[in-house]
Amino acid sequence: MHPVIKELLILQERDQKLLIVQRDLDRIPRDEANANGQLNGDQQVLQKAIDALRQCEVATKKIELDIATRRNTILRLKQQQFETRKNEEYTALGNEVIRYTKEIDGLETQELEHMEIADNLRAKVKEAEAQLARSQSLVNADLADLTAKKAQLLQRKEELTTERKNLCSGVDPEVLPLYEKLMKSKNGSAVVQASNGMCGGCHMKLVPTTLVKVLAGSEITQCENCGRMLYPD
Numbered sequence: 661m662h663p664v665i666k667e668l669l670i671l672q673e674r675d676q677k678l679l680i681v682q683r684d685l686d687r688i689p690r691d692e693a694n695a696n697g698q699l700n701g702d703q704q705v706l707q708k709a710i711d712a713l714r715q716c717e718v719a720t721k722k723i724e725l726d727i728a729t730r731r732n733t734i735l736r737l738k739q740q741q742f743e744t745r746k747n748e749e750y751t752a753l754g755n756e757v758i759r760y761t762k763e764i765d766g767l768e769t770q771e772l773e774h775m776e777i778a779d780n781l782r783a784k785v786k787e788a789e790a791q792l793a794r795s796q797s798l799v800n801a802d803l804a805d806l807t808a809k810k811a812q813l814l815q816r817k818e819e820l821t822t823e824r825k826n827l828c829s830g831v832d833p834e835v836l837p838l839y840e841k842l843m844k845s846k847n848g849s850a851v852v853q854a855s856n857g858m859c860g861g862c863h864m865k866l867v868p869t870t871l872v873k874v875l876a877g878s879e880i881t882q883c884e885n886c887g888r889m890l891y892p893d
């Protein structure tokens with residue numbers, strides 16, 4: 661085997677590891693987003709419960725106001741009743757008082773119902789908060805794992821980058837650019853085996869002269885189809 665090919669194979673092995681490390685690193689932001697996304701459902705349930713409780717509280721306030729207004733009206737009607745001397749008017753005012761009192765009874769029933777609903781909704785909010793907290797702690801654990809993984813990968817990347825730099829300095833500078841170009845264009849396989857008369861990269865049949873050159877190992881030989889550098893079986 662050509663000595664440069666031997667060196668390139670060692671370099672390629674590091675570069676392929678480096679590509680895997682980089683692929684794993686690139687995946688981390690997406691994994692983090694997925695982890696955080698697991699909270700969406702719980703957050704929506706909680707927000708719904710909070711909104712429903714708020715609505716119920718607003719409705720209760722309105723009922724309370726309606727009751728207060730009617731109580732004032734009753735006071736005013738009773739005062740008018742007290743002041744009038746006409747029997748007819750007195751009876752009419754009394755009927756009004758009865759009507760408003762009935763309305764207040766109805767409103768008070770509604771108020772009690774709303775208070776009960778609010779109690780249920782408060783329980784729902786609490787439950788949703790607890791569920792969200794449980795999910796959050798799971799997600800936090802996932803995120804911590806991802807942070808640790810990222811640190812590990814970055815360290816590995818640094819090690820591999822240093823290794824490849826050292827290896828590169830030993831490779832024939834005439835061949836290195838071709839290797840780098842092939843690594844980029846051929847998805848991380850620049851140097852491949854020629855086995856059974858075929859290129860290990862593109863799997864096309866090699867012409868006999870190429871095969872002879874690969875076996876001789878006296879020069880850098882490329883697949884005539886894909887351009888990858890070849891080494892013998």
Ligand SMILES: [Zn+2]
Nearest residue numbers: 859862883886
């Ligand atoms: Zn090929």
